[in-house]
Amino acid sequence: MKGFFAKFKDGLKKTTPTFYKLFSSAGGLFGGKKIDASSMDELEEALYTADFGVETTEEILEEIQSAYRKDKELRGQDAAKIGANVLKRVLDGAEGDFDLTGDEVTVIAMVGVNGSGKTTTTAKLAKRFKEQGYNPMVGACDTFRAAANEQIKEWCTRLDVPLIASHHGADAAAVAYDAYAAAKARGSKVLLLDTAGRLHNKVNLMKELQKIRRVLQKHDDLAPQHAWLVLDGSIGSNSIDQARVFHQEFGLTGLIITKLDGTSRGGALVGIYRELKLPIFYVGLGEKPEDLQRFSAETYANAIFGVEE
Amino acid sequence: MLETLTDRLGTALRNIQGKGKLTEENMAESLQEVRKALLAADVHFRVARDFIKRVSEKSVGQEVTKAVNPGQMIVKIIHDELVNLLGEGTTELSTKKPLRVMMVGLQGSGKTTFTGKLALHLRKKGYTPALIACDVYRPAAIDQLETIARDNDFLFYCERDNKDVPQIGQRGWDWAKQQGADAILFDTAGRLQIDEALIEEVKLLRERVQPDESLLVADAALGQEAVNVAKTFNEAVPLNGIVLTKLDGDTRGGAALSMKAITDVPIKFLGTGEKVTDLEVFHPDRLAQRILGMGDVVSLVERAQEAVDEKEAMRMAEKLQRADFNFEDFLSQMKAMQRMGPLGSIVKMMPGMSGIEVGEKEEKKLKHTEALILSMTLKERRNPGILNGSRRARIAKGAGLEVRDLNALVKQFQQMKKMMKMMQGPKMEKMMKKMEKMQGKGGKGLPGGKNPFGDGAGLPGGLPDDLGSRLPGGKNPFDGMKF
Numbered sequence: 166m167k168g169f170f171a172k173f174k175d176g177l178k179k180t181t182p183t184f185y186k187l188f189s190s191a192g193g194l195f196g197g198k199k200i201d202a203s204s205m206d207e208l209e210e211a212l213y214t215a216d217f218g219v220e221t222t223e224e225i226l227e228e229i230q231s232a233y234r235k236d237k238e239l240r241g242q243d244a245a246k247i248g249a250n251v252l253k254r255v256l257d258g259a260e261g262d263f264d265l266t267g268d269e270v271t272v273i274a275m276v277g278v279n280g281s282g283k284t285t286t287t288a289k290l291a292k293r294f295k296e297q298g299y300n301p302m303v304g305a306c307d308t309f310r311a312a313a314n315e316q317i318k319e320w321c322t323r324l325d326v327p328l329i330a331s332h333h334g335a336d337a338a339a340v341a342y343d344a345y346a347a348a349k350a351r352g353s354k355v356l357l358l359d360t361a362g363r364l365h366n367k368v369n370l371m372k373e374l375q376k377i378r379r380v381l382q383k384h385d386d387l388a389p390q391h392a393w394l395v396l397d398g399s400i401g402s403n404s405i406d407q408a409r410v411f412h413q414e415f416g417l418t419g420l421i422i423t424k425l426d427g428t429s430r431g432g433a434l435v436g437i438y439r440e441l442k443l444p445i446f447y448v449g450l451g452e453k454p455e456d457l458q459r460f461s462a463e464t465y466a467n468a469i470f471g472v473e474e
Numbered sequence: 475m476l477e478t479l480t481d482r483l484g485t486a487l488r489n490i491q492g493k494g495k496l497t498e499e500n501m502a503e504s505l506q507e508v509r510k511a512l513l514a515a516d517v518h519f520r521v522a523r524d525f526i527k528r529v530s531e532k533s534v535g536q537e538v539t540k541a542v543n544p545g546q547m548i549v550k551i552i553h554d555e556l557v558n559l560l561g562e563g564t565t566e567l568s569t570k571k572p573l574r575v576m577m578v579g580l581q582g583s584g585k586t587t588f589t590g591k592l593a594l595h596l597r598k599k600g601y602t603p604a605l606i607a608c609d610v611y612r613p614a615a616i617d618q619l620e621t622i623a624r625d626n627d628f629l630f631y632c633e634r635d636n637k638d639v640p641q642i643g644q645r646g647w648d649w650a651k652q653q654g655a656d657a658i659l660f661d662t663a664g665r666l667q668i669d670e671a672l673i674e675e676v677k678l679l680r681e682r683v684q685p686d687e688s689l690l691v692a693d694a695a696l697g698q699e700a701v702n703v704a705k706t707f708n709e710a711v712p713l714n715g716i717v718l719t720k721l722d723g724d725t726r727g728g729a730a731l732s733m734k735a736i737t738d739v740p741i742k743f744l745g746t747g748e749k750v751t752d753l754e755v756f757h758p759d760r761l762a763q764r765i766l767g768m769g770d771v772v773s774l775v776e777r778a779q780e781a782v783d784e785k786e787a788m789r790m791a792e793k794l795q796r797a798d799f800n801f802e803d804f805l806s807q808m809k810a811m812q813r814m815g816p817l818g819s820i821v822k823m824m825p826g827m828s829g830i831e832v833g834e835k836e837e838k839k840l841k842h843t844e845a846l847i848l849s850m851t852l853k854e855r856r857n858p859g860i861l862n863g864s865r866r867a868r869i870a871k872g873a874g875l876e877v878r879d880l881n882a883l884v885k886q887f888q889q890m891k892k893m894m895k896m897m898q899g900p901k902m903e904k905m906m907k908k909m910e911k912m913q914g915k916g917g918k919g920l921p922g923g924k925n926p927f928g929d930g931a932g933l934p935g936g937l938p939d940d941l942g943s944r945l946p947g948g949k950n951p952f953d954g955m956k957f
Binding site: 209210213214215216218219278279280281282309310311312313315316318319320323364365366367397399400401402403404406424426427428429432433 | 510513514515516518519520580581582583584612613614615617618620621622625666667668693695696697698699700702703720722723724725726728729748
């Protein structure tokens, strides 16, 4: 199994013509050659095309520029380290941690807009938690989309993880309630709730989420202990709006960024962390369950700038 | 949050008003602002740069007289250029019969949902659609398409134990022809554009079924990645069109410009909801305004329609016409407004106001207003005239507020009523007609067509007076209405 760094770099290599060429230590902007005005332009382009957004891009550019003013001999590798350090500083504390060893069932509600990868991620997490001995249970709270039940059902059958589901069109909160009762009865340590995709600006759908919370609290005042927003890594600045609204309406405890196995850099997560300080629990680097990996700010920053670990 | 583009350009260009012609030098600062706005809307870096160049070339040499605001002038040039670029090419689907359409795209972009929408659209045009399930990977993808087919009575073909996608496509096509279908839609699996094996599969499928239209289904909120996605898919499977999905979200949609500019593949449809009817043909001007953060009045009206029930709206319109409007109506309008979403997101849709933040303070003010009305008796709500000192003291106490808060509300309410009286008669009818025309379907319109909070109360600083002039071309759908 490849590590986060290697996987992410694989993706980087596939990007032409910008990132890898630019940031690889062999030649390119961040290789051994000296920095000049045109490499700053290239750098600016690379940062924007990674979806870092205006604020982070300007911050990185400024730091490299000020280092350049002090030292005209600044080389590409040095600039890369400065860039990586800015990212590490901005992402300080962004690695999420959680504990499933409590006495009560820990409920994790998976939320997000349509097509972000909630169901697939739920299945991958279920597999992981099962292997770790937490005896997970899944609640199929997407009662809206055509065949959503079938999708999660097929996953759970494959993984041999128990599932609580109702019929299409049923009340999602009622499914959550029943799933909690079942999880408790079976001694599960963790209950994963796969909710329906909803765009964050649909008020009524956000209210439905709040109802899930209210109903769960009839079982346990603290449930759901976690609400994880699943974000598609190829989405741009709208990710920040998504995170902001989901957090405001539902109280998120962290993020999962999916689909980072393509050529997208998922730079929007930096903007989200800057603003909301929501930790990132996992990143999705491929289709296979083991491709869902814990997030490491240091690795992410190094991979982006081609700084070897 | 960004200020409105026009405002920022106005600042950047303040020195050149009345000073002859636009030059590269005097526009530099403002074009930098435009660039930032485009980048913030997720337009690709290079596309933004090239676009700015085009705008600069068009602008240089234009006269800036005292009469025009140079900011507005440049925004108009940008807007027109954007509409041109977005709208180039055939945005219509081929009218061939039989018609074969293949959907491709990344995972989660909305291909299956769109396939259902397109089938319905084609049936309305007289086709008999058949859906062929070519996604053999995602669990239950076949079930999803089958459910859509069953619910809408479309012909449906799948092979559950076969992984040979080109073969499924071929057999599905043969089967659909036998069944009398003349619009055959192939729903393929989501795939990364860099996944060579899966891209090869879609190429083989294409060779086998020879689609008349290959459509890339893409999330409108895609970031800079949009360029790679569109370019690589277009190289593998020459695309005939792009479909932007999830435009019912609040993304600015700059990805659309990136994809169009890089591939020159026309945008053909917009997905605007989860229901099978939520499909729109493409309007370049609406998307251009959205990318530039100029608000989206049409969406606002649509949201209002969703939130307000028709009878209630009719009743309200009548009341407004008679200027017979009391606190109960005020309350119910407020409720309707709340159903449309947080005030902040509504304000963002208004032209020229996308940069205005509606924060907690304004939301709180609304809550106070609601509390004050709720602590009135029904009689008081219906006859605000009876509010004497002791009643006022009681109401304020009941709402946990001061009497002066109530006084301010009553005053605001009276002003609103006065304004309604002014709007009575032919002027009002004209306005209602305008609202209907704007929606294009003679719908219900916003109840009374105006903000229920009186003259801009609750909005910081009220609505700007020059709303009309802020829209490119000076088209203001609220024209004739005084805020």
